[in-house]
Amino acid sequence: MSSLKPKEIDFNEQWSIVLGTVRSVISMGRFGQTDRAIWQERFFDIYYLCVATPDSHAERLYEETKKFLEDHCKSMKKDIAESDQNMLSIYVKYWTEYKTGSDWLNTLYAYLNTHYVKKRQANDMDTNYQPFECNNDTIDPPLVEIGEMALDCWTKIIIEPLKDRLVKLLLEQIHLDRICECVNQTTIKGVIMSFVDVCQHRKLNILELYEKSFESPLLQATGEYYREEGNRCLAKLDCIQYMRKILLLIDDEEFRSRKFLNPTSYSKVYNECLQRLVCDHFDTFKSECNELIIKEDLDALRNMYKLLKPTHIGINYMVEKLQDNIARIGHEKVQSLKGENLSTLFVETLLELHTKYMNVIKETYANDPEFVSSLDKACATIVNMKYGNRLSAKAPELLAHYCDSLLRKSSKAATDSEIEEKLLSSITIFKYLDDKDYFQRFYQKMLARRLINQQSISIDAEEFMVTKLKQICGYEFTGKLARMFQDIKVSDDLNIKFLEYVRSELSSSSSSQNQTMTNLLGLDFNIYVLQQNSWPVAQTITNTFILPHLLEKPLHMFEAFYGKKYSGRKLCWMYNLSNAEIRMTHLDRSYFVTMGTYQMAVLLQFNDHQQLTLTEIEEAIKINIKELEKQVLSLIDAKFLIGNTSELTMNSVISINFDYKSKRTKFKIPLISQKEANHDSESSQKAIEEDRKFYLQAVIVRIMKARKVLKHNSLIEEVITQSKQRFLPSIHIIKKCIEILIDKQYLERRTNDEYSYIA
Amino acid sequence: MRIRLKEFNGVAVWKWVTNDDSCGICRMPFDASCSECRYPGDQCPVLHGECRHCFHEHCIMKWINSQQTNKLCPMCRGEWKSLP
Structure with missing residues (x-):
């Protein structure tokens, strides 16, 4: 080298x-x-x-x-x-x-x-x-x-x-x-x-050369080709066939892009195809869409979804139509429901609808969140629809009834897991309720009845449901329910302790340590002691009720026992919630009947008399005359007693029915009649309205305490956000609550539309 | 006896024994809780003094603890002694 x-x-x-x-x-x-x-x-x-x-x-x-x-x-x-x-x-x-x-x-x-x-x-x-003289032609x-x-x-x-x-x-x-x-x-x-x-x-x-010289003429040619092709296909095919055809065309064109083009062009060609084949013919799609949804042509809808989803037009129209359709079907189904088991029918119908459309959305619309939320919206409108002149939707009550039927002991044997599964699916409906506080009210009432009457299927299932509710609505929503369980547990313990107390008080010898309550007091005796504010119990009005003789001793003993255990507390007996079992021996055979305390007290009067006037009964047991009429009527309804007039008056003569017969020997009679139950739901509606006012006032005070000064609209908005979990308050009721708080001097008006908090 | 009582399942609610409707400190009824508590009942007991005045325990303790020297009943200004 x-x-x-x-x-x-x-x-x-x-x-x-x-x-x-x-x-x-x-x-x-x-x-x-x-x-x-x-x-x-x-x-x-x-x-x-x-x-x-x-x-x-x-x-x-x-x-x-x-x-x-x-x-x-x-x-x-x-x-x-x-x-x-x-x-x-x-x-x-x-x-x-x-x-x-x-x-x-x-x-x-x-x-x-x-x-x-x-x-x-x-x-x-x-x-x-030379930044200001670039691209000069004279430069080499x-x-x-x-x-x-x-x-x-x-x-x-x-x-x-x-x-x-x-x-x-x-x-x-x-x-x-x-x-x-x-x-x-x-x-x-x-x-x-x-x-x-x-x-x-x-x-x-x-890419400038590629894009300018080749790509843009290509896109133009592609557009023209598919414009013609689209028109040609549409002339001879109906919409369903057309969608099938153009999906193939678009697939082919995608493949062609990969054969010939630079990767940056794939999406441009694809969009051009969609523009010419789909967007240009959107009206055709639009006019077909609703019918396809009604006919439930899922294949065609799946194609339409695939075609519309990637375009700028998008799927809003489809989403809207689906929502309308679900809501319409739902309303029709709900309105056509009738029969005894309305709550079960209602919940199961809704769940069926929900499951069906969840599947449709999964299979047809790739679980697209927009469709999922359209289903949610549709279900919410069905659930919260106010039928007729009612002020509130029926759903909260029906759903609570449904839960009650699942959680109440019944002949229909179901496994724990089945029950939990059903409860879980009822939560699906619960989430759609606007008036969750209504549900809570009814649920609490029914839970109280299950617990006090020992009808609950299992405490595990009860707690399962309450936990689920808590997960959605928070501690405050279920606090009372949890405390109800606690009272029941405490009371079970109290009853055991009370039995020991009775034994030690009444039997001197140690040999009687195994004596039962019946041996000692002449009847079986169970008590629930409740914390007043956690239970849906009304304040008792001054109680003049004269206890049946047999009950006096046990009740007084229990009061003494309780007073020893908890000083500083006194007990108020809720006779309207208590119940008793009696044995009737004057008939063809012995009947064991469970009934309310007052019914029992009325019936016991007939031990000494064949017949009594209403006045006489009233004097004997001293309860409110309206209440007494109800009790007597319920016993006449049950055919234990016979009245001499169809309408009860103070002078009506009531006599005992010696011909009473029944197939069953052990049963229960209702405490109140059906008419009463309806009235009950009306009165609880009023109570809920009152609760809402308190709740809203608390929310307003909380907000104002933190913000000091707030404009009217912002306050309303904030209140709605904070109470949405429970119910949707109307503007009217919020305004009313603000007025109340101004009267109570928590707030004051600063200018026309501004409030400030008064510490 | 034609009709015999076999069994009784009684329900009672308990209340604090008080000689007033509401607490003199927080002005809330004794059936409700003091302003600090979420729920009335066990967690928010009522305390009686030797002077026969009673308050939510939370309220009166807060009051007593805020007093520097003499622990006085806010109602009668007598010395506060809690009854057990």
């Missing part, structure tokens, strides 16, 4: 040698082979030219090489331009060769690239940086590496003048592919990708 020392070199002589190799490299051997030794030699020749003394030939070498490449491109251009039929394949042939050649050439000129081009570029950056084109220069020549000399013809041919080929003619995929892709590859050295706008 010769020395690397710079030497004097005759440029023309040396260049003619280098040129031969350059020509063979750029044409990939079309003009003579280049072996390894020659390659090495030329590499050094270029080095010597660059470092020649006294002056470097680098600049000339650069210019000459450029001139050669331009000439080379011109000759290829001539070939390409003159080949008529085969233009694309000739282009690709030359391009493939030239592209690889230029890469090699770039390597051959490595020294020039690093020591001449790079340095000059760096200098230009330093000295000629900037120096670029040889490989890049080669590609620029190709762009300038071949692509620019020929691109219109090339693109036209490309579009023709693609059109042929669309109508299933055979085309040369490699050639087409090669030509198309040359528009991208030729700019690969650029730092900015790499």
Whole structure:
């Protein structure tokens, strides 16, 4: 190897040698082979030219090489331009060769690239940086590496003048592919990708040439093709068939994109197809949509969803229609419900509807959240619909009844897991309730009845449900319910302790330690002691009730026992909630009947008398006359007693029925009649309204305490946000509560629409 | 006896024994809790003093603890002594 020392070199002589190799490299051997030794030699020749003394030939070498490449491109251009039929394949042939050649050439000129081009570029950056005078035509084109220069020549000399013809041919080929003619995929892709590859050295706008020269005409042609194709299909197909057809077309076109195009174009072509095939015909879709939903043509709907989802129009229309439809079906079903088991029917109908549409949304709409929320909205309107003139929806009460029927001991045996599953699904409905406080009220009432009458199926199931409610509405919502369970547990314990107390009080000898309550007190005796505020019990009015003789002793003993255990407390007996079991021996056989305390007290009067007037009974037991009438009527309804008049008056004579017969010997009679129960739900509605006012006042005070001053509208908004978990307050009731608080001097009006908190 | 009572399942609610309706400190009824408590009942008991005045335990303790020298009943200004 010769020395690397710079030497004097005759440029023309040396260049003619280098040129031969350059020509063979750029044409990939079309003009003579280049072996390894020659390659090495030329590499050094270029080095010597660059470092020649006294002056470097680098600049000339650069210019000459450029001139050669331009000439080379011109000759290829001539070939390409003159080949008529085969233009694309000739282009690709030359391009493939030239592209690889230029890469090699770039390597051959490595020294020039690093020591001449790079340095000059760096200098230009330093000295000629003129931010306000860029793109001046008089300035020479900037120096670029040889490989890049080669590609620029190709762009300038071949692509620019020929691109219109090339693109036209490309579009023709693609059109042929669309109508299933055979085309040369490699050639087409090669030509198309040359528009991208030729700019690969650029730092900015790499895709500019591709996008401007090819992609935008392609999109236009695609659009026109599918506009026609869409119209043609729609002329002979109905909407369902059309959707099926265009899904195939769009799939094909996606595949075609991957065959021919640069990846950046895939989505653009896809959108263009959708625009022409779907968006342009949206009215057709729209007019079909509702019918498909009603007919439940899920396949067609799935197609429509697939087509509309990616467009800018989107699925709002479908979502809306589905919601309307679910709501309509729901209302129809709910309104047609009748029969005894209304609560079960109601809940099960809703759940069925919910499950059905959850599945539809899963299978047809890919679990799209927009559809899920449309189902939620539809269910909420069904559940919260106020039918007729009612002020509140019926759902909270029905749902509470449903839960009650699940949790109450009944003949229908169900496993624990079945019950829990059903309770869990009732939570689904619960979530849709606006008036969750109504539900709570009814639920609490029924829970109280289950607990006191020992009708609860299991404490585990009860607590399961309360936990679920707590998860949704928070501690405050279920606090009372939890405390009810606690009272029951405490009372169970109390009863055991009380039995021990009675034994120690009444039997002197230790032998009677196993005596039962009945042995000791003459009857079985159980007590629940409740915390007043946790239970739905009304305040008792002054109680004049005269206890049946037999009860006096046990009750007084219990009071004494309780007073010893808890000082500072007194007990108030809730006779209306207590119940008693009696045995009737005056009939064909013995009957054991469970009934309310007052009913029992009335009935016991007939131990000593065959018949009594209402007045006489009233004197004997001293309860409110209205209450007494109800009790007597319920016993007449049960056929234990017979009245001599259809309407009860103070002088009505009531006598005991000796002909009473029943198939069952152990049963229970209702405490109040059905009419009473209806009245009950009305009165609890009033109570709920009162509760709401208290709740809202507390919310308002809490907000105002934190914010000090607040505008009317912001306050209303905040109140609604905070109470939404429980119920949706009306603006009217919030205003009323604000007025109350102003009267109570918690708040004051500052200006017309602003309130401030008074500490 | 034609009709015999076999079994009685009684229900009672308990209240604090008080000689007033509401607590003189927080003005809340004794049936309700003091202003600090969420629920009335066990957690918010009533305390009686030897002077026969009674308050929510939480209320009177707060009051007594805030007094520097003499622990006086806020109603009668006599010395406060809690009954057990």
